[in-house]
Amino acid sequence: MAYPGPQDQDGQPYPHQPSQPYGQHSHQPPLPAPAMRNWAGVVGLCLGILALLLDVTIGLARVGIWVSYVAIFMSGFGMAKARVGTATNRTLPIVAMLLSATASALAIVVQSIWHSV
Template sequence: MSSEYAPTGAHGYGDPVPTPRNGAAVAGLVLGIVALLLCLTVLGAVLSVLLAVVGLVLSIVGLRRVGRRRATNKGVAVTGLVVNAVALLIAAVITAFLAVGLAYALDNGGSDAWSCLVDAGGDQAAVQRCVDDLDAGTAGR
């Protein structure tokens, strides 16, 4: 009993037009959130730089899709840009502090202390001597 004039959608309005999706913007936002959470940990700061850069690129691709009218979720793309930029900034600052701190530690007896601890192996008395020497400022000398 189908008629060629029968309505196809609910209430006779036809099928709704599907909204274009923007997977690049969503992926960029997700990577930005992960990068932001990781950059707050010391070990994750370096990894979050990489994630934030990839998320930034994906957010830019998503924003360009919105500009070409291939997607409609501009807010997700802009939020991804902001979150990735903030994560990249925080992670870069933390990574720089880690690099400067490591260089300072190595220049000020850190490598001698490390060598002393490696040479001590599992001998607890030798490890304690290394700690005592480090406190006295003469580690490995």
């Protein structure tokens, strides 16, 4: 016979005592892990690569600068998510930010060369 645990005067268990004996677990499924939001850094990197490719083609450098602005914004959003802890990839948004800033500077240089010719 198992020890029923501490009881009050009427033989009822105290309300703060667990209803199941020690060592036995309830049959509830575990809570799901919080969803990680790594998409912002990935989107920033993809847009940075696209902006860099658009800047290399001289006729599309005007579009590339706008794509690089969106990539900088998305990379910054990804860095903020990594700083808060809801994203696990900390280096990907940093690389995306550097690539996007490079693409933006390249677009400005290509546009100034294109307009001076």
